[in-house]
Amino acid sequence: MRRKFHDSILRAYDIRGVIGETLNSEDAYFLGLKFSSYIRKKTHTSRVVVGYDGRLSSKLLNTQLIKGLVDAGSYVTSVGVCPSPMLYYADKILRADGSIMITGSHNPSNYNGFKMIVGGKSIYGDEIQKLAKYNETQTPQKGISKRFKIDDSYILEITKDIKNINPDLKVVWDTGNGAAGNILKKILKLLPGKHHLLNSEIDGTFPSHHPDPTEEKNLKQLKKKVSISNADIGIAFDGDGDRIGIVDNKSNFISGDKLLYMFATEVVKDNPGAIIISDVKASNMIFEQIKKIGGTPLMWKTGHSFIKEKMRKTKALLAGEMSGHIFFADKYYGYDDALYASIRILKILSKKNIINNLLKPFSKLISTPEIKIFCNDSIKFDIVKRCKSDILKKFSDVTTIDGIRVNTKKGWWLIRASNTQPAIIVRCEAESEANLTDLILEVKSFLDKYGIKNNL
Structure with missing residues (x-):
């Protein structure tokens, strides 16, 4: 059978x-x-x-x-x-x-x-x-x-090194009615600081908002609460607690690649030369800055399984994705755990005070968020394959480990098929609005050619 x-x-x-x-x-x-x-x-x-x-x-x-x-x-x-x-x-x-x-x-x-x-x-x-x-x-x-x-064993594991968290930190949390709610309630009883919890009741209809904290439209409630409560940071999780989304004290969203860089500064300081993996959607600046602080940057495929396997093979101590999956193997087990990552970010914030001080290298960059363009599951990989064939004829500096990532004098852009949603993923980055517009129009021309409706 x-x-x-x-x-x-x-x-x-x-x-x-x-x-x-x-x-x-x-x-x-x-x-x-x-x-x-x-x-x-x-x-x-x-x-x-x-x-x-x-x-x-x-x-x-x-x-x-x-x-x-x-x-x-x-x-x-x-x-x-x-x-x-x-x-x-x-x-x-x-x-x-x-x-x-x-x-x-x-x-x-x-x-x-x-x-x-x-x-x-x-x-x-x-x-x-x-x-x-x-x-x-x-x-x-x-x-x-x-x-x-x-439950209790897990909570003890991820909270065993919290003594240096500043007790004056004000933190807003949003579990988005996902599976992390009950566990986080118990964790907050142990964490130093002043905490406010949103949408902590587990509800599979997700009444508060869609359970993806890497899309800013899902962080409106968190941003508002951070602002009115004068909090130092806002932290959100997805439906199963392996993705993290962060907003700073000014309610600005911190993308997953920038978050990875913040963690990398600590990991590389303790482990010079450490391999740090980021996915193909990450900023070029991430790889440049990791190298600058003494780490060894490595670009790899998007996807938690791909990342974990690459970490195992390369003995990388840290990895992260734009989607908010962060993997620690320096003092943890090497899998993506948003609850554990949140504790690590609070420890950094307790020392550095303001997140944006760590992100000055990125201040000149202008980038799109991760843009999701609807494309039926049955055709999305074929569309990307066709685009790839055309792109390789036109550009020489191309990375094809996952979709097509193109580097040009104006910046870089990416087209790839999502492995989890009926969508084609696009991201572009440049140092000026004019250059970013040119990159977006370039991507649009390839998608238009194959009839993919988009609002780029």
Whole structure:
């Protein structure tokens, strides 16, 4: 017996789809059967940790996934509702053969999916395709499932070095009704400082705003509260707590690449020559400044699974993405944890006082945000491939590790297909408005050629 999943849900670094359309509870059950067989072949045993976020569909998917795992002979440890980083922590501490986090991450409420770990490493790309093709096998000897509370252990781990946080700091937090809400409430009882918490109740309909803190339109409430409360910083999380969004004391948004640079200044100071990885969407200035302070910058593909694997291979101590995923391996486990990252930023702020003092090298740059242009999942990669063919004929300084990134005398620009949304991603950066406009028009010409509607 072999269950065929909808082709569109097998993404580059996870399984993700629309509930009731491309993904349902039967898929969760059969994924459990397949995953159990898959990890048994890899590790010879089948101890699996499972967690889920606060989406309305997550509880049912959790029930059916565990049923499939148990029917295939797995010994399942369920950690319940949690942010993704807590599931990653459980995978490490419990030394699981495999782990699955049920989450739609930063996608709209009607999405859900599965992030998977085998042998301590995220599975992605071809491995997800292989998993999907596995035969489902029920075993005569069923496994068992047990509940395990790991919340307190996780909280103790990420708060074990908070003594240097300034007790006078004023911080506004917005969990966006996501899975980090309950954990953050407990963390704030331990953190020095004066804290105000927004949208902390877990609600899978996301009534406050869309659960993506890297889009400024979702930070309006946070910015307003930072302003009226005269706070030092505002911190927001996505639906499963692995993305972070920051606004400074003037309610200015701090992009993910600038945030990475702030962390890099501390990591490189303690570890000269450290490899620091950033994704293809990051500013050129990030790579220049990391090199200037004594680090070793490395550009890599966007995507949490790709980044974690590259960190493992290169022994990088820090990595980050424009999307707000920050990965620490200097004093932590190397996975993306927005809750842990927030504590690290408070420690920096306690020493540096004003965030913008760290970001002076970027003051002359003018850049677009990460622009998402709707493009159907079925054609987005082909469109980028066609653009790539044209671009390589016209430009010589091109990076193609993920989409197409073009360096010109006026600045740089990027076109790539999103791996998590039906979208083509565009970003441009220059040192003047005129040059930025020229770069945007250049990108627009390629997208227009292939009929991609855009407002560039």
